[in-house]
Amino acid sequence: MSDIYDASQVAVEELQARAVARRHTWLLVLDLLFGAVAILLVLAFFFYLYAFRQLLLLYLPVFLDGTRITVLISLASVIFAVVFGLIGVAGRLSRFSVLRWLATLYVEVVRGTPILVQLLLWYYGVATALTQMSIDPYRLVYSLATTLQMNSLFQDPNFDPYLFGIIGLSFNYGAYLTEVFRSGILSVERGQTEAGLSLGLNSGQIMRHIIFPQAIRVVVPPFTNNFITLIQDSSLLSILGIVELEHQTFGLALPQVDPNNKMFVFIFGALFYLILCYPLSLLARYLEARIARAY
């Protein structure tokens, strides 16, 4: 009886194993099929680029120039954003309630309003107010650069959009970075500060030697993520008339009569952003995974 049972059990198991194997073969076939389709799609995309090769070769230098401007603006903005963020976090963690209150106001107002409105406020509002006070930032910067014997850097009289665009972008991201820095500093345990104090370090030394090295690990991944969104948001500066990547894209695309050409130029411009941002987002994910593993 038990022999029969065992035999039937074995038979059933064999059947099941065979079914599983069959299913696995099916899955394997499906996966291989997918690989083929994916390769075809990638080839199709390259063929799409090839089909529009005349436009591509004609516009490539223009797009590369736009990319250069986008990268330069993003780098300049991220540097100033770090400055704003450090000032903000110094205010938020300050002992004086007025400074804390001001920093909180800065963070809440900036994070509560669209960056587009802020850029318009800087470019139209603040610039107009400065003009009414007969202050010309371009002339100021130019004369300062002249005394430093480097005014060849500021030959472009179309200076205002760059200045206020970069200020607006970095002022906005400074608020986000304030929060990033704050959470980084607060992530370091209080006991660390106390240990530093008991070793006789002063507060500056504690910041530099104890808190900063530990906070930076927590800060870097969200910082990278913010940098990615900053690169993307720098496309809004095209509204102020800065000829960067997005401005070049729609400047070339909108006059196109053929809808297919128009679509191609838009997609080509977006591709440059993807090339800029995707490696950075891979980097951010790698850093996040590394930090998650460390603890």
Place this chain on the structure above:
Amino acid sequence: MDLAARAFPALLLGAVNTVIYCVSSFPIALLLGLLLAVMASSRFIWFRAPARTFIEVIRGTPMIAQIFILYYGIGALLGVYGLAGLINAWTAGIISLAINYAAYEAEIFRAGLLSVDKGQTEAAYSLGLTGSQSFFRIVLPQAIPFMIPPFVNDFIYMLKDSAIVSVISGTELTSVLTFWVTRNTSDSFPLYFIAIVFYLLMSLPTSYIARLFERRLRAAF
């Protein structure tokens, strides 16, 4: 002050339109995001790869590029077939907001679904529930409380990001603001003030509610 009084009704209408844009595109973003999240965590590469590609491409390109592609690019392509009427500022704005945010909601859904213990699914299977039953009746209801705070956060982001509709001449708060500012450049500060207050009035209470929810959630677990 006179200018502010004249502009106030228009700005208020713009603020209402901003809310309409967001309220109509956020549910679409949620549905698309759920679909994307389920596809992205599927065992089958046929679902997984397209979803991942979509999410990466959307998150890797600026929203202004997406809205231009939809409004001008697709609009022109549809114009060939006499369907240009389908794409106007309203539809293009709502669709591009929804598509853009779907990619972000998908990540939230994925994280939320992963936060539900695997034992719950196993228990559901051992009770004889089918895959869809265990997903919709066991996993999703438990995941939702964890996802609500990030969803509310994203809704606030959307309130602000909807300002981008102004570049395709949609009527919302920022475009009304630009309209009035470009006609009164010399004394535009009151206009900015009103617009900023409107945005803060929309976003701060929402974020306060989100924080309240979060605190209650933490207390519950």
